[in-house]
Each structure stands twice: as structure tokens, then as C-alpha cells.
Amino acid sequence: MSSASSVPSWNVHRLPRADGSVFLVTGGNAGIGYFVAEQLSATGATVVLGSRNPAKAEVAMASIRARVAGARVRAVRLDLADLSSLPSVAESLGVERLDAVVHNAGVALDDPPREETRDGHELMFGTNHLGHFALTWWLMPLLSAAPEARVVTVGSFAAKSERLDLDDLQSVQGYEAKRSYGRSKLAQMYFGVELDRRLRAVGGTVASVVVHPGGALDSLTPSRPPVHVRSAGARLGAAPAALLVQGKHAGAWPAVRAVLDPAVCGGQLWGPRVFGLRGEPRCEPVWDHLTDASVAARLWDASCDLTGVDPAAVPG
Template identity: 85%
Template sequence: MSSAFSTPPWDVQRLPRADASVFLITGGNAGIGYFVAEQLSATGATVLLGSRNPAKAEAAEASIRARVPGARVRTVRLDLADLSSLETTVESVGVEHLDAVVHNAGVALDDPPRKETEDGHELMFGTNHLGHFALTRWLMPLLSAAPAARVVTTGSFAAKSERLDLDDLQSRKDYRPKRTYGRSKLAQMYFGVELDRRLRAAGSTVTSVVVHPGGALDSLTPSRPPVHERTTGARLRTAPAALLVQGKHAGAWPAVRAVLDPTVRGGQLWGPRVFGLRGEPRRERVWNHLADPSFAARLWDTSCDLTGVDPAAVPG
């Protein structure tokens, strides 16, 4: 039988079962992360909602249980801005293996002033990139205990037009909130690509995939009270935008496919089908600036220095 018949087309509305799998979603209490968790819960998997806010995480858990009968979902206290807490957090998750982690959580500041984490790192770079970088190191034994685990890193379409300055990763010289956010997401994407390269070299069974949600707006996102409530006014005002972008429920699709689809391979980039902004998920060519291994290696080494850990140094 040909592969065209043995592998059915991907359907975002009919996901494959994953009953024995365990997935961790960082930032699973809101936005795209919530919808990644909701959709993965419908596959029968055990889904862990990583969140620094217990009340919001509990609300998200209740919302998923209300929409997905029999959902196996629970919360995990996770603060990516506190690097010293991550080892203890992973020790407390209470699972024997992890089939995938979706690095989704992200801080996005709209206005000055520049802020720092407890470790002295610029808040967006320190949380979005360094937090996930360090978390991966502590998760690697659980990922390696699964047959073929995946690290799925959620970047941003905004990162496509950004470039990193290795001499100013903390945005001390050039701090502009939206640009600093885009650069932090670009750093995450470099991490995802370079992680897979290093895992392959080490012969690991773990793979790393990078995704982005395209253009995902709250106003085009279906309501999930109290996690998200869309007003009629907002929906009407932004209805024309639906020709170009989509809601956060659809922004979750590339990450969900990267977790579940057996045809997805490490080192790939996945995003929305239509101009990279909306539609069902498809594989994209890795962006030119992401495909520079020497730059990625330098960023990796700097990240190791800043966090004190190396995610690829753990046997897997």
C-alpha cells in the first residue's frame, strides 16, 4: 500500500488519538497555549498546564474539562522567569516520561520601561528564551524516557523580520518593547533549530521542531469564559481582518500538528498555510537567517553561560 493511502491527510478537526502520551504546555492557561492544551486534551493524552498563575491555570483546567469530557488535564506551577526554580518544578510533575513539551509561554510588554527577571536578565529575553532553554535541560531525562519525544518551540511570525545582536541580547543599548519581544522569539527559534542539530549529533531519540502561529488575534478567537471572552463589538470591528489573519484557536494548529503528526521531523519549521499568516498548518522552508549554524552555535554558547546549563549535554 502506498504512503498516500497509509497516511491520511492531516485534519485539524480530527486529530489522532494519543491516549498513552503525556504533554506539557508552558503558558497553557491562556491564549494560544490554552488552545494547544484544549486540542491535545481531546486526543486522550495527559496534558500538563504549566503556568506561573495558579488561579488562571485552574480556570483553564476547568474550561478544558467542561469542553472535553474525560479530559486528563492538571496544572503545574511554572515560573520561567525564575531559573533557580525550574529543576524543582520538573521534579514535582509526577510523571515517568514526557512525550512532548510545547514551549509556548511568553511575556510581551507594550511599553517602557525595561524590566528584568530576578536573575538580572531582560524580562522578555530572560523568560521567553532563557527560561525555556533552561527548562529543556531539566526536562531532558523525562523526554529521553519516552520512545520518540518532541520539543516544540513556538516562535513568532514577527521574528522573520528581526535579527539578533549577540552583543546586546539583553537590550541594554537598544530597548524597544515590540522589537525586543520579536528578538526574544527569534532567539527561541534559533534554540529550537540548534537543539535538534545537537540532539541528532548525540544520537538522541528526542527531536526538536519549531512552529509559529502566524497572525493570531484575540478578537477572532472563540470565547472560552473565563479564560477568554470575545465581545460582539470586537468581533465585528475585526471581521475584515479574518481575510488575512485568524484566531488563537487556529494559531495553535501548527504546534498541535508538530506534537502529533508522525510525518513531522526534527529541525523543521511549521506555520499557517496562507502566506504564513492563516490557515491549516504546513511545513515551511527554514528562514534564511535561522539556517545559519555558526550564529546559532554562538547564541547557544552564550545561553549556556547565562543559564549555567546545557540542554543537549544530558544523555538521551
């Protein structure tokens, strides 16, 4: 793995051109996903917002077009909580190849009760992990058609202190919303690392990179009305927090770099430079628990059973 010091300088405010490329950002209509889409749109690429809410996607696209002259942005309907709806996503993109997908969309519940997807999976695990796991399978033919495509999985700093319960992946026993969220993001990160390992084993050309945004708060995020509106009070109240964390526009930087920077390699983990919480993106050591290949393999097998697909294989 390349160290942070071995990669060339990177300017988050002066991104390289990516004309002709096509990028899909799941959950691109709000939060970090919106800023990933906005920043990628400034490179000349075609950016597709994957959103389960067409009205919110339209608002996000209008905001991007108002800020990025000539932005090539459009949307596709995407509901990660409904596995049966995912096969149509690749077709609805209407492209011959996909240069990158940013697996960003997610559900975060703060309180009980435990909820389930249409397929009967715990909502956060089913949406955040299983939905992206299955979506990758359906997108793999388009990704494989690109010269050097990337799957960028957005994890969470909250996953650093969590560990998976492989006997209770769906939080049936002792459900706690925040813990289940952290574990769902950890499952995503295991998936991103293991996907790259399996793609390398079969000589695949697609690379899988894992990123996390550090600490990204709404109150430190610049306004993008009506997508996001930050009041003066919120801005002033959050000023002390800016010493430790950042806004969601900066939380997008690791994912954007993972899509665009040719120095980024599959299997790497990218996050903010300062204590993993704020600052410009850097390559950091993969967290110790994410290197446990036996846990990753068991999670992979369970995910294949639950979704009926294997993302490391191209649908025939």
C-alpha cells in the first residue's frame, strides 16, 4: 500500500478534469453525497445522482447546475432497501460504461424501534450494506467496461470502535440503533476491502477503495438552499467544533479524491488528515479489524446468501 507521503500533491479546490467519464453517486441528493456530486460535476464528468426520491433529486440537480456552469448531472431512481428494484438501475443509467460508483447513501436511525426493509432485513444493515453489495453486482458489467473503474465505499469513523457480531448481523438480539448503524457502516467497509481482494484474485480491472468523512456536521456545512440551509446561529454555535471536525463539503473530499486521483490504489483507506476527523484527504493505515480476512469472508458469504448475488463475479 502506498503511504500518504508517496502520493502527489492534491488540491481539493482544483480538481483534475474528467471529461467523458460517468460517475454514479448513491444518495447524491443530500448530505455528503450532494457535495461529492457537486465537486465531481465541476470536472466535466457526467454525474448521476442515485436517489429514492425524484423530487429531492431534482432540487439537488438544480442546485448543482446553479453553482457549476455546464454541469452534466442527471438522476436515476435508486432504492437500496428494495433489492428487487436494483436490476433496473444499470439499464436506467443508459451508458456503455461506468467509471466509478460512490456508495454513499445510507440510513441512520437514532432510536428504536428496529425497522426492516421490504426484504425483511434490518433497515440500516439492509440499506447501507446489503443494498450496496447487491448494487455492485448489477453495475459490474458497466464498471468492467471502463478502463480503470473504481468502487468507492463511504464508511464512517463511527465504525472504528465497532465490531461485527457475525451470529447476529441483523441486530435481532439487543437492538441498539447507534450500535447497529456503526456495524452497518463497518460491514460496508469490510465489503470494500474484501471486494478489492477478490477482484485482484481474478485479475479484475475494477479497483475498490474505502473512504470515511471523519467528523462532518451540518452546522459546519455551507448552505446550499434549499438542499441545505445553515442559519447564522448554527454557524456561530458550531465554531468551537471546527477545531476538531468539519462540514459535509469537506467530508466529501476523501471520496472525490478516491474517484479522481490516479495515485489512489485499490484496497486503500482514505480519510481526513487531522486525527482522521478533519482536513484534506490522506491515505491512512487500514484499521486493524478491517484486515481480518476471516471475518470479511464470513460476512461476504452471508451477504451472498442474503442477496443472492456475488459482486466479485460479473453477471453472465
